[in-house]
Amino acid sequence: MRFHFAGLVLIVLGAAAVGCGRPVVEPEPLPDGDLDVPGILGGRCASGGFCNDGLLCNDANVCIDDPAEGEGEGGEGEGEGEAACDVDADEDGSCAGTDCDDNDRLRFPGNVERCDFVDGNCDGRRNDSLDCTFLAHDRDTIFRIDPFAETLTELLSVTLIDGAGLLDIDSDVDGDLVAVTSAGLFAIEDSGTLTPIVDAPAPAGTNGMAITGDGTMFLTNDDGADSAAFKVVNNQPVEVGGFSDGFVSSGDCVVTKEEDLLMSAKLPGGAGGDDILVQIDSENGGTTDIGSIGFPKVFGLSASFGFLFGVTEGGEVLQIDRDTGAGTLLFDTAERFNGAANGD
Numbered sequence: 198m199r200f201h202f203a204g205l206v207l208i209v210l211g212a213a214a215v216g217c218g219r220p221v222v223e224p225e226p227l228p229d230g231d232l233d234v235p236g237i238l239g240g241r242c243a244s245g246g247f248c249n250d251g252l253l254c255n256d257a258n259v260c261i262d263d264p265a266e267g268e269g270e271g272g273e274g275e276g277e278g279e280a281a282c283d284v285d286a287d288e289d290g291s292c293a294g295t296d297c298d299d300n301d302r303l304r305f306p307g308n309v310e311r312c313d314f315v316d317g318n319c320d321g322r323r324n325d326s327l328d329c330t331f332l333a334h335d336r337d338t339i340f341r342i343d344p345f346a347e348t349l350t351e352l353l354s355v356t357l358i359d360g361a362g363l364l365d366i367d368s369d370v371d372g373d374l375v376a377v378t379s380a381g382l383f384a385i386e387d388s389g390t391l392t393p394i395v396d397a398p399a400p401a402g403t404n405g406m407a408i409t410g411d412g413t414m415f416l417t418n419d420d421g422a423d424s425a426a427f428k429v430v431n432n433q434p435v436e437v438g439g440f441s442d443g444f445v446s447s448g449d450c451v452v453t454k455e456e457d458l459l460m461s462a463k464l465p466g467g468a469g470g471d472d473i474l475v476q477i478d479s480e481n482g483g484t485t486d487i488g489s490i491g492f493p494k495v496f497g498l499s500a501s502f503g504f505l506f507g508v509t510e511g512g513e514v515l516q517i518d519r520d521t522g523a524g525t526l527l528f529d530t531a532e533r534f535n536g537a538a539n540g541d
């Protein structure tokens with residue numbers, strides 16, 4: 198009796214699964230008397246292998262109700278003929294009615310929550326308890342900015358040397374903070390004191406710094422026609438090449454996760470105009486115009502959580518389209534930002 202019952206369940210679930218676009222395997226022929234039907238609730242599964250819709254394979258290689266599937270529709274096997282999933286418009290495996298947004302495949306119950314602008318796992322909280330902050334600073338204070346929650350909190354007050362304000366900061370490969378001031382390059386200690394790390398002063402007009410994934414530090418400056426990108430080699434800034442098209446560094450450069458070196462730039466005499474996002478050839482300093490950011494004095498850039506953010510001297514926090522350069526205002530603060538660091 199039970200054998201037939203189980204077979205019926207497979208048929209019902211198989212029909213229901215079509216709406217969800219999930220693969221359905223044919224049941225294997227069973228040895229006589231074997232009630233262990235692969236794929237059904239309580240049935241066997243290879244580790245991580247196939248279970249019917251609404252079920253998942255547990256550590257004991259048994260198909261159990263998937264908590265992400267709500268009530269485990271169809272799992273009871275009562276053969277009610279109710280489809281487990283009539284509609285899954287975004288084909289993310291979560292049915293309409295269970296899915297909190299059936300038009301967005303990046304949002305479904307059981308999803309991994311990420312730092313972004315959405316509630317990815319449908320629990321009602323945008324980024325749960327994740328730390329989704331990056332660092333930005335004015336001349337002597339470092340802040341945490343959460344661009345998604347639109348919050349700013351003070352992190353650290355820095356003791357300046359000879360009154361030379363922070364021009365930019367970034368994290369090195371060990372996660373330690375590094376700062377550039379007109380007096381040189383420094384490690385920022387937990388106490389807020391600055392410890393020199395480079396034997397030479399930064400190039401004249403330096404206002405941008407970025408550190409690649411392998412620890413290479415780049416500097417960018419505004420020194421008129423002599424503006425250039427520099428690489429720190431053996432504790433010395435070495436020019437890799439002057440910017441093309443007359444660009445100068447407006448306030449920051451940044452290395453993206455793809456290892457692209459980007460810069461907020463302006464043209465000489467373009468004071469007061471909007472900054473332009475450019476890509477720098479890290480081999481020769483040549484620049485490629487990506488597009489206007491639409492905001493002036495973007496003194497900090499941060500490639501964080503898969504997004505590009507900017508902060509301005511006017512206290513604005515921006516999201517910047519890496520492909521077009523276009524900036525969008527996220528929120529305003531009362532700070533005067535000088536720079537920013539990557540956040541993840």
Ligand SMILES: [Ca+2]
Nearest residue numbers: 289291296299
């Ligand atoms: Ca869905």
Ligand SMILES: [Ca+2]
Nearest residue numbers: 298301302304
């Ligand atoms: Ca969805």
Ligand SMILES: [Ca+2]
Nearest residue numbers: 316318320322
């Ligand atoms: Ca959430």
Ligand SMILES: [Ca+2]
Nearest residue numbers: 311313315323
């Ligand atoms: Ca999220």
